Amino acid sequence: MSALLEVRRLAKQFGGLSAVEDVSFAVETGEIVGLIGPNGAGKTTLFEMASGFQRPTRGEIWFDGTRIDRLSTPAICARGLARTFQIVRPFGDMTVLDNVIVGAFMRAPSPKMARAHAATILAQVHLAGRCDQVARTLTLADRKRLEMAKALATGPKLVLLDEVMAGLTRVETDEIMEIVRALPRAGVTILMVEHNMHAVMGLSDRVIVIHHGRKIGEGSPAQIAENPAVVAAYLGGRDDADA
Amino acid sequence: MTPLARGGAVGAALVAAMVVPLATPSPYALSIVTLTLLYGYLALSWNIIGGIGGQLSLGHAAYFGIGGYASTLLFVQFGVSPWFGMFAGAALAALAAALIGYPCFRLRGAYFALATLAAAMILKIAVENSHGLLGGPRGLEVTLLRDAPLQFQHTRKEFYYAVVVVMLTIALSINYLLLRSRLGFHLVAIRNDQDAALALGIDITRSKLAAAMLSAALTAAGGTFYAQFVMFISPDKVLSANLSVQIAVMCIVGGRGTVFGPLLGALLLLPAEEIARRALGGIVGADMMLYGLLLMIVMRREPRGVQRILRDLWNRTGAPRSVNAG
């Protein structure tokens, strides 16, 4: 069986800057894969390309049997690949429930069904109690949950999570970890960018490491923790001792 | 009170209020009321793209003019009833909205506003220079038939009042239903954050196009009504930039993106304008100054408009507070 997501020799240049360089990897259905690397490594840029916000300079992205690197963002979402934003983007004027209904309309044929589906998703991310709250007034932790709920409401096969735990307390992080851990059983495969090592190592079946746009390691969390190139990249880069 | 019950109460009060003006003995007063409701209707039409969709159009006079000219031309040249001309004008305006919108939707904020303003100006100049067919700057007169409701005209003002109430009810219903539909949710999402909307699979251009075309078609029907009500149209009356600004300001002052806000804006601003016109007499542009002033006052106090101010008052004094922003 072929992979759900396959990235082949992908590259992205911004002017003279090489943000992503010759990166290849695959994500299989049902996995939770962690994508790590120091600040500016090119993680978000990879997500931008996979979700159709940026065109790759070179290389190919395949999702669920089709090549998607030339498709529009809505077309990619319709095929079942959804993403969250590192800097969350709630629809501030709308209530939490209405935010999620927007995503639910991706598959729901009627407003009534969109509403019902959105309510289910909100329960899944433990945000059901905030349905009627205007999104602008949410705390950071709740905004992160809402960000996930919106993406999940579109009925994806694969969700790209970009630092959904950044800036949260240990307790809040653990709650989100529980939510993420349950997703593969609900039929949602996960590729997640995360600086929080406790979360990445605890959740991932497999971890991919990139540094300066290049893939420098891939393996189980245990293998990655012992990989000399990875350790060097992290010691030379960001300090994640707290995690 | 639930939001639905409250909406119903407001609706019932509105219907009751609509019967009252018929009791007035003065045709002048009824004319003012009719015009006010026409502006309410126009503000509600603008609300679809400008309020719910958040795309600040300053060119809606173009659609109003297209509606008025289309039905009037069809009537005086070919004897087509303006009731049918109304639909022809609406279709033409929807087409124009697509032609203006498609290249302009990529522009954000002020650039979109300027592009629509320019498009409407170009249309006005074109009409002013078409002396043969459209009567140039002097405009067109609707052939007088006196009491001919099937030809959309009548000597009694009650006729027009009844028509405008029906049109207003239709516009209110469309806004109400739109806000609960898939397209409505997409538009509000686009207004809030285009990239986030895109990530949830929303086809931004298609949604904006649908909203702009619907908005333009409704506005054009208002143009036909105006032509029949006044029995005369000219570029400076139906195609002016002032009109475009008036419509937008009414909607924004009342509460953009809501169902009753745009109507509220018209109910406040048109009578205020009428009073100011009498008080200030001949000062040119006094009405526009009033619009600017009221816009500034309301936006400073509450950017979501007068309907929000009233709603907060209602919540503070009366029923238990509802956090639902719907």
Ligand SMILES: Nc1ncnc2c1ncn2[C@@H]1O[C@H](COP(=O)(O)OP(=O)(O)OP(=O)(O)O)[C@@H](O)[C@H]1O
């Ligand atoms: N739109 C853009 N234009 C120009 N340069 C960009 C653009 N987006 C990203 N970059 C650059 O590409 C590099 C990779 O950025 P990216 O955001 O992908 O990193 P990241 O791995 O997500 O980092 P972080 O952990 O800080 O979020 C950085 O040097 C960044 O400045």
Ligand SMILES: [Mg+2]
């Ligand atoms: Mg990033």
